[in-house]
Amino acid sequence: MxxxxxxxxxxxxxxxxxxxxxxxxxxxxxxxxxxxxxxxxxxxxxxxxxxxxxxxxxxxxxxxxxxxxxxxxxxxxxxxxxxxxxxxxxxxxxxxxxxxxxxxxxxxxxxxxxxxxxxxxxxxxxxxxxxxxxxxxxxxxxGKAENTQIRQIAFASLFHEEDHKSFRKVLEFADTIGAQVSLLYVNTPFIYEKEDKISERIQQFLSKVPGYPEKQFKSYIEFGKYSEEGMLDFIKENEIDLLAIPTSGRNPISRMLKSSFTEKIVNHIKKPVLTILEK
The missing domain is CATH 3.40.50.620 (HUPs)
Known part of the structure; x- marks a missing residue:
């Protein structure tokens, strides 16, 4: 950087x-x-x-x-x-x-x-x-960020192939500032998946990350009525200094929908938020 x-x-x-x-x-x-x-x-x-x-x-x-x-x-x-x-x-x-x-x-x-x-x-x-x-x-x-030391970063994602580039950007950012990265998946009633299926997808996602498995990452599956609710609960329950989320650049419609979700997160989470545009 x-x-x-x-x-x-x-x-x-x-x-x-x-x-x-x-x-x-x-x-x-x-x-x-x-x-x-x-x-x-x-x-x-x-x-x-x-x-x-x-x-x-x-x-x-x-x-x-x-x-x-x-x-x-x-x-x-x-x-x-x-x-x-x-x-x-x-x-x-x-x-x-x-x-x-x-x-x-x-x-x-x-x-x-x-x-x-x-x-x-x-x-x-x-x-x-x-x-x-x-x-x-x-x-x-x-607002007035109380803590300027970022030590713990949560990367919130559905862990599909398209999120790899964003995740690597987050890892680059974390390495630069000396922070650790955890993986967060929010399971909602509207897009509910079995926990073992989510865990398997996260492992497949990590298998394509350079340095894995030597470089370990903690992964969490949080349940919430809505994705933003699950993220808020996770941040409150854990010592997370920054939330990282990908925004969509695939096409105008998906970009609009995913960016709208991103804006909701930015509005309601008090911690710093890092957004990464998917291309």
């Missing part, structure tokens, strides 16, 4: 996410890229006849953004980490994929208020697009 992209609107929740990212960057000797986007959509700013942000309002927003960035850069310097900052404006939409490719970012970090809903993620509804389309893993920090 070399570069961490931190999306910020300078709110309290974004500040907490920035601190979390800086502590992680210090731990693994990574570089931080702060990014703020000044949107020019009609519901945010008054637009002049040529469809550009009013010049005086634009200048005010830019000056506020520069001041916010200056604070973050000062904190990054106090951590002894390399940091860069980017402010972009006069864009009605933000393309996360273009930015990640241009600046070679390995992870994206964003902040969330949590139970107030996905729209409370800064960048508003654009956060949904970030989770759904980010070409690199996205770490969602919930």
């Amino acid at each position: 070399k570069n961490i992209l931190v999306l910020t609107d300078f709110s309290d929740v974004a500040y907490n996410a920035s601190l979390f990212a800086m502590k992680m960057a210090k731990q693994i000797n990574a570089e931080i890229h702060f990014l703020h986007v000044i949107y020019t959509s009609e519901n945010r700013f008054y637009l002049s006849g040529n469809n550009k942000l009013d010049e005086s309002r634009k200048n005010i927003e830019i000056e506020k953004s520069k001041a916010g960035m200056a604070i973050l850069m000062t904190i990054a310097k106090s951590f002894g980490i390399i940091a860069k900052n980017h402010i972009t404006y006069n864009k009605a939409h933000f393309d996360i994929e273009d930015h990640v490719k241009s600046y070679k970012d390995d992870y994206v970090v964003i902040g969330s208020h949590g139970a107030n809903g996905i729209k409370e993620l800064f960048f508003g509804s654009n956060a949904q697009k970030i989770i759904r389309y980010s070409p690199c893993p996205t770490l969602v920090i919930k």
Whole structure:
């Protein structure tokens, strides 16, 4: 992990996410890229006849953004980490994929208020697009993260072939920060499977993981009325610092359905959540 992209609107929740990212960057000797986007959509700013942000309002927003960035850069310097900052404006939409490719970012970090809903993620509804389309893993920090030390990660999955690439990304992340990974399957009444069949599929899944069986993983089968309920119960009952879940990139319909589930998880789980786009 070399570069961490931190999306910020300078709110309290974004500040907490920035601190979390800086502590992680210090731990693994990574570089931080702060990014703020000044949107020019009609519901945010008054637009002049040529469809550009009013010049005086634009200048005010830019000056506020520069001041916010200056604070973050000062904190990054106090951590002894390399940091860069980017402010972009006069864009009605933000393309996360273009930015990640241009600046070679390995992870994206964003902040969330949590139970107030996905729209409370800064960048508003654009956060949904970030989770759904980010070409690199996205770490969602919930409110003021009490624990910045990630030691135990739960990878929640149905353990099909398509989840292998996501799992390897999680293992790469865990190895970088020195964390252990457990496997979690939530068995629900709606898609109920016998425990021995689930265990067999998990073993088949692990058999294709490099380093297995020398590298051991604990696996758990949790029962819940809904998948998110089972995950919540598992996190409460175990010392889990972060939940990792794959999001779908197979086709527009499956992506929409699976990402909708991902957003529910992000909304209701207080721990940090790492989402990985399947391709």
